[in-house]
Amino acid sequence: xxxxxxxxxxxxxxxxxxxxxxxxxxxxxxxxxxxxxxxxxxxxxxxxxxxxxxxxxxxxxxxxxxxxxxxxxxxxxxxxxxxxxxxxxxxxxxx
Numbered sequence: 141x142x143x144x145x146x147x148x149x150x151x152x153x154x155x156x157x158x159x160x161x162x163x164x165x166x167x168x169x170x171x172x173x174x175x176x177x178x179x180x181x182x183x184x185x186x187x188x189x190x191x192x193x194x195x196x197x198x199x200x201x202x203x204x205x206x207x208x209x210x211x212x213x214x215x216x217x218x219x220x221x222x223x224x225x226x227x228x229x230x231x232x233x234x235x
Contacts, residue, residue: 147192154184 141149161177168174 143195147188147195150188154181154188157181 158181161174161181165174
């Protein structure tokens with residue numbers, strides 16, 4: 141079974157759990173335990189969505205592209221028009 145199939149199965153189980161908790165709420169007063177269960181189900185849904193988004197089966201277009209940053213120093217010509225703001229005066233040292 142592929143990862144996507146497993147994630148779909150988990151989604152179906154969460155949907156069934158939500159329906160079961162809804163039926164329980166009709167029979168039992170709104171208790172703290174049922175509110176906790178609802179909250180736990182929402183946390184599981186969020187975790188499942190994060191897992192699904194980070195799964196390796198996702199197409200590359202949905203994943204952010206990695207940008208490599210070279211270790212070489214930047215060209216000093218990029219900074220010719222920049223001011224020395226925040227660096228302190230040239231003839232003094234910081235306190």
